[in-house]
Amino acid sequence: MELGLIALGAGLAVGLSALATGYAQARIGAAAMGAVAEKPELIGRAILLVAIPETLVILGFAVAAMIILLLGGA
Amino acid sequence: MMVPLTQLEVIAMRPALDQVLSVLQELRLAEVVALVEPGGAPPGLTDLIARADALCALVDLPASGSPMSDDVLQTTLDGLEPVVVALLAEAEDLRNEAETLPRSIAALDAVQPLVPELGRLNDRQLANLGLASMALVLDDPDLRVVRELARHLADLLGRAHLLAYATAGPGTPVGCLLVLRRDDLSGVNALLGQERIAEVGVPADFAGRSLRATIEAMRERLAALPRERMRVQGLLVDALSPAVGPLRVTAQSLRMRAERLVAAQRADVSARTFRLRLWVPARRAAMIERTLTERAGPTVAVEHLVEGDLASDQPVLLRNRPGWQPFQQLVGFLSWPARGGLDPTGLMALVLPIFFGIMVGDVVYGAVMVAAAWWLRTHGAHDSTRGAVGRVLTLGGAWAMLFGLLYGEALGSLGHRVGMPALWVYRGGPTALEPLLLFSLAVGLVHVTLGLLLGAWTAVRRHRRRQLASKTGTLLALAGVAGLAGARGAGSPADVALLAAVLVITGLVLASATQGALGLLTGPLELLGTLGNVLSYLRLAALGLASTYLAEVANELGTRGPLLLGVLTATLFHALNLTLAAFSPMIQALRLHYVEFFGQFHEGGGRLFSPLGGAVALTVGAGRGAVPPAVDRTIPQPVPAGSSS
Structure with a gap:
């Protein structure tokens, strides 16, 4: 397979999942900061909630790594 | 613990x-x-404490003497407060004057070259000519008020006046000099009042002088202001010094009394x-x-x-080593462990800096972080937050240096370029991805397994059979999945793969059986969730690679163009990378603990x-001149339950 297509696929895997993560974090982050403004002791849970969608981009990274390792190395 | x-x-x-x-x-x-x-503490007592604290905050003197009685305290506060309020108001006026005078001087200085001859004339010389002058400083950055004023003056005085204005720079006040017939002075004053044109920066003391004399007087006043402010500060210290020591002791005594009153209720x-x-x-x-x-x-x-x-x-x-206190606070950020649960502070203190080191993995970045942490700890001895951050950063920086040696990184690829060997694998190399991913997954597998074991142990201690079966089943299934992956990767015999598959099925059955019919759905879902938790540790590799490649960009840009520009660009990028490296890995390491690790065993909601005496001791320890509880000898009357005092 052409190297360019492999790179494009890997880039899309990370890029699209990063967009999804960003969208989710924006929504969660706004709500979490509102909660922290009223109850500062919730800061730990706020960090936790904001960090949860990052799994999406990590999984995207895993897919990109698999694309590069399995297809790029072949 | x-x-x-x-x-x-x-x-x-x-x-x-x-x-x-x-x-x-x-x-x-x-x-x-x-x-x-x-109920709460009596309002009168709380009020006295607040008033005493407010006065003590003004002077940095240690606690001394013996506590005052309530009557003496009341009299002392009543006597001191008016004096202090007056002095504070005077200090505030002087501070405002010190802020506005330089702006006014700059504005009037800008006008002076426009009318050099008139600016030199004083009031008497102008009076001999039948003239008068007014110096104004207007807060009018877009010159709208000045133009409006010029229009009104033209209507009122015709051409029998001169208005010169200038600014020292964009956004600064406008300096104006108005020269007019002496007879018109009252009319112009009325106009200024009618148009609500507020002068700024030319106090009444400087009114009625020539422009030049006004500027000179303002300069003299500005030079005298520091001495004046010192005088007021000295008066404040003189007024408070004899009282602050006993006031601190008394406030502390009152705090303890208030705490006892609340406890008595x-x-x-x-x-x-x-x-x-x-x-x-x-x-x-x-x-x-x-x-x-x-x-x-x-x-x-x-x-x-x-x-x-x-x-x-x-x-x-919770009782942990003093060095683990910052990590205990991090546990509390999420939720304190519930009664009978496990305190994860020790494990967090051990593992969190390692995760940080895995992600940063750079000798120079680690050394800078250790140096910054040392500075924070030495310059923030009285600030518990800075001390805590410094302690966490010290450990994280030390692990970053260690992993930097394993990766062969110093300022990213610079170490590799100058021949620094990688003891394990250089992250910038083309073959680094696979070992880094496998290492991250292995770390995740170990960490999540440890969490599941702790969860099973908690279930045993609390006699929760379902939870024990669920954790054991998930552990078996996870071991089976790891075995299957290992068998496929290493090309092991089919028997090993079969054994791993049996483990997966046994684990799934065990985890599902405890949930009844719903277990058919929740059992596999729980296993998937746990696998997702393990995969989440890939962020250890992802963030590390991102940091490495940003450093590579910095080094590459540093080699382009002139030497000085290259060094500046590289320094800027490395500083940015270092800042990101100090924050992002810490957040991610925290998240791995909060979600992936704690999720297996931690039960929050503890109080x-x-x-x-604990809260009062904290208050004492936080300020100067700690007062031992034994100082308090005020014995309040017991308060019956439900009554107010």
């Missing part, structure tokens, strides 16, 4: 209540259980006796009982409550043990 707590019940004659509470306050080992709904008080219930560390119960009977008198009876009588709202008391 979680310290076991037990309950004591103290029964004694009512007059001994305050003595009992005083002893407990000194011991700082007992939390008073609310037997009746408590939690006791069950009858006409003659009272009953007080306490949470205390189990190992110190005998000592507390002995101290109470020795110091509060023979009428005090202390009884150990048996397990069945214990109240459900038991607090949790931290809050002993009588």
Whole structure:
């Protein structure tokens, strides 16, 4: 397979999942900061909630790594 | 480590209540259980404390002397407060003057070259000519007010006036010089009042002088202001110094009294006796009982409550090494462990800096972080937050240096370029991805497995069979999946893969069986969730690679163009990368603990043990001149339950 297509696929895997993560974090982050403004002791849970969608981009990274390792190395 | 707590019940004659509470306050080992709904501290007492604290905050002097009685304190505060308020108002005026005068001088300086001859004339010389002058400084950055003023003056005076104006720079006040016939002065003053044109920066003391004289007088005033401010500060210190030491001691004494009053309201008080219930560390119960009977008198009876009588709202008391305190706070950020649960502070103190090091993995970045942490700890001895951040950063930086040696990185690829060997794998190389991913997954597998084991252990301690079966099943299934992946990767015989598959199925059956019919759905989902948790550790590799490649960009840009520009660009990018490396890995390491690790065993919702005297001790320790609790000798009258004082 052409190297360019492999790179494009890997880039899309990370890029699209990063967009999804960003969208989710924006929504969660706004709500979490509102909660922290009223109850500062919730800061730990706020960090936790904001960090949860990052799994999406990590999984995207895993897919990109698999694309590069399995297809790029072949 | 979680310290076991037990309950004591103290029964004694009512007059001994305050003595009992005083002893407990000194011991700082007992939390008073609310037997009746408590009220707050009396408002009068709270007000006195706030007033004394406000005065003490103005002068940095240690606590000294003996506490005042309430009447003396009231008289002292009533006498001091008007003086202090007046001096503070004067200091504020001087501060404002010091801020506005330079702007006014700059504005008037800008006008002076426009009318050099007129600017030199004083009021008497102008009067001889039948003229008068006015210097104005207007806060009018877009010159709208000045133009409006010029229009009104033209309407009022025709051409018989001169208005010159200039600004020292964009956004600064406008300096104006108005020269007019002396007879028109009152009309112009009326106009200025009517148009509500507010002068700024030319105080009344400088009114009526020539432009040049005004500027000179303002300069003299500006030069005299520091001395004036020192004089007012000196008067403030002189007024407060004799009183602040005793005030600090008295405020501390009042705080302790307020705490005792609130605690007394939690006791069950009858006409003659009272009953007080306490949470205390189990190992110190005998000592507390002995101290109470020795110091509060023979009428005090202390009884150990048996397990069945214990109240459900038991607090949790955590005791860890002093160096682990920052990590204990990080556990508290999420939620304090529930009663009977596990305190993960020690594991967090051990693993979190390692995760940080894995992600940063650079000798120079690590060294800079250790240096920054050392600075924070030495320059923030009185600031617990800076000390805590410094301690965490020290450990993280040390691990970053160690992993930097494993990766062969110093300022990213610079170490590799100058021949620094990688003891394990260089992350910038083309073959680094696979080993880094496998390493991250292995770390995740170990960490999540440890969490599951702790979850199973908690289930055993709490006799929760379902939870034990679920955790054991997930553990078996996870081991099976890892075995299958390993067998496929290493090309192991089919028997190994078969054994791993059996483990997966057994684990799934075990985890599902405890959930009934719903288990058919939740069992596999739980396994998928746990696998997702393990995959989440890939962020260790992802963030590390991102940091490495940003450093590579910095080094590459550094080699382009002139040497100086290259060095500047590289320094800027490395500084950015270092800042990101200090924050992002810490957040990610925290998240791996909060979500992936704690999720396997941590039960939050605990309430931290809050002993009588503990909060007051914190207040004392935070300020200068710590007052030992023994200083307090004010014995308040016992307060019956539900009454107000």
